Amino acid sequence: MxxxxxxxxxxxxxxxxxxxxxxxxxxxxxxxxxxxxxxxxxxxxxxxxxxxxxxxxxxxxxxxxxxxxxxxxxxxxxxxxxxxxxxxxxxxxxxxxxxxxxxxxxxxxxxxxxxxxxxxxxxxxxxxxxxxADEDAENPFGFRDAIAQPNIAGSGVDPLPGDGPAxxxxxxxxxxxxxxxxxxxxxxxxxxxxxxxxxVLRKYNSRVGAFNDFLREHAESEEAQHLLAAKMVGRWRSGAPLILSPDHDDEDLGADPERNNDFTFRDDPKGLLCPYSSHIRRLNPRDSSMTILTDVNIKRIIRRPSTFGPKWTSDVTAADDGKDARGLFFIFISARAYDTIEFLQQEWINRGNFIDLGEELDPIVGLHEEPGTFTIPDEPARRRVNGVTTFNRLRGGEYMFxxxxxxxxxxxxxxxxxx
Incomplete structure (x- = not known):
């Protein structure tokens, strides 16, 4: 810099x-x-x-x-x-x-x-x-990152399954x-x-301990904690999407680029497998039904995983946050970069109107000025998990050419x- x-x-x-x-x-x-x-x-x-x-x-x-x-x-x-x-x-x-x-x-x-x-x-x-990023490309919360990238017309590269239209x-x-x-x-x-x-360059400090504590507070067993975390992200930590493996993590699926992004939300209209408010469904709704219609293609970005600090472990608590700097640099390119990031921040991240969830925010990167709620669709009644806080705090950024x-x-x- x-x-x-x-x-x-x-x-x-x-x-x-x-x-x-x-x-x-x-x-x-x-x-x-x-x-x-x-x-x-x-x-x-x-x-x-x-x-x-x-x-x-x-x-x-x-x-x-x-x-x-x-x-x-x-x-x-x-x-x-x-x-x-x-x-x-x-x-x-x-x-x-x-x-x-x-x-x-x-x-x-x-x-x-x-x-x-x-x-x-x-x-x-x-x-x-x-x-x-190491060979697992994990983010600060232990999830495989940067799986989905746009398919660019004329690039000369064969798209991976699930990359979507050119x-x-x-x-x-x-x-x-x-x-x-x-x-x-x-x-x-x-x-x-x-x-x-x-x-767009934005630096975040990740409150890994606060996230771990939240999971422990709302899910008793380690297995249930992993499931709640997966519901919030939309994928298991291996990268396996909930749409393809809703009940358990599948490391082979998560590590396979030919399969780990090969899905749509067409067969999950109620969000029973992958909640509407999960991070990946918000930031790439694919073919989800949205109340506020948007051309998803012009909101796609090219990004690179860029984390710093120790790798995620389940024993970190909120008391440990700040002792070791953990976080990520959110860096992406787009010819519409500023329109895109401001739309994402206003609508898909920090509101829920487009999915009929009112003011419910993204559970992973949303700014929760007051403790918020994460909704998990279920039958016969949905489940609402309260107490979501800001797990990624912005430490700076800039618009660049x-x-x-x-x-x-x-x-x-x-x-x-x-x-």
Whole structure:
């Protein structure tokens, strides 16, 4: 996380970083590491971009995440006033993300990045943070993560069962045709905007102990606790979906990418297998019947699992929360990123109107300013579990723009300066 103090120094660093960003042309080939560069609107200002370019970006991006707290429902303990210092408005200008196949490759790539930074002037290192995923890709609560990703038209990759219909590339990359048949608006000039995308970055601290205590309070046996947790998420910890294995966990199913996402909600209209209010059914309703109709295709996002802290264990209690930093970085890209995250936060996460549950919130990532309720449909009567609290607390975030490699080089040249 970098802050630009001098425009020319910042542009010089971007030009050198661009040489380390791999092209998407060979993205299906295995790489030992890969680098992404994203820039906030305040960062583009600090780099000296002309006003006609700055004003061509969407309003939410120009305002920044903190200023959009009302739209994001980032209130109370999630309000920008409580965020960590690196995320305070105007601080984060450039985010450099490095992913690698293993620790050795990561350390090598980080070494190169730090060497470029040491050669720079006019750029301040604000913060660094390690995150990642092991072979199980578990989130802080012990659930296999990032199973469902959108099927992108023209990617050249065969979709996995359950990925859903192919979604136009323009929903993810600026300049390509979107689901409307036309490209979405592209920042100007085209050298800057085309082939770029938008990034949402949000950091959460996970209250693993509070979650464990909640399960113990509302389910006596360990087996019942696992079931309640699965009902809240929509999957067992292995990744096996409730729709396919409603009564018990199935590790083989959960680990099989050919099967673990191959389902719809068509045969569960009452939510008896997977509750309407479960996390995965809210964030990807698929073919669920919704009171407030929405085009699910334009709400899909490309995301990457990015957790930090010790792995989940059942013995952690609320008294342990805060002793070891546990959490996740929610990072996703979409050409409609800001409309999407604000819709998700307002409707699918922090309300229940779209599934006829009034003000019931997402039990995993919802902001519960007062203890809330989780509804489990059943026959003859549904069950309501009370006392749901905020299990993931927002510690900061920002709206970012991820330029293409050619756009990074265009910014680095700064040919508009003095014109």
């Amino acid at each position: 970098l802050h630009v103090d001098d425009a020319s120094g910042g542009r010089d660093l971007l030009g050198r970083l661009a040489e380390h960003v791999p092209s998407a042309e060979d993205w299906t080939n295995e790489m030992e590491s890969w680098v992404g560069v994203a820039i906030s609107h305040e960062g583009l200002k600090a780099l000296g971009l002309p006003e006609e370019s700055l004003s061509s970006f969407p309003l939410p991006f120009r305002q920044g995440m903190a200023a959009r707290a009302e739209m994001l429902r980032d209130f109370g303990e999630n309000a920008p006033e409580t965020w960590e210092e690196p995320f305070k408005p105007g601080t984060l200008h450039i985010a450099l993300t490095i992913f690698a196949a293993d620790e050795a490759a990561r350390d090598k790539a980080v070494g190169k990045a730090m060497a470029e930074l040491e050669r720079s002037s006019g750029v301040t290192l604000v913060a660094t943070h390690e995150f990642g 979604i136009a590339a323009g929903e993810f990359i600026l300049g390509e045709n979107s689901e409307t048949g036309q490209p979405l608006g592209v920042p100007q000039p085209p050298e800057l905007g085309r082939n770029g995308t938008y990034v 991820m330029p293409s490699i050619s756009a990074l080089k265009w910014i680095a040249k700064g040919e508009w300066v003095g014109s």
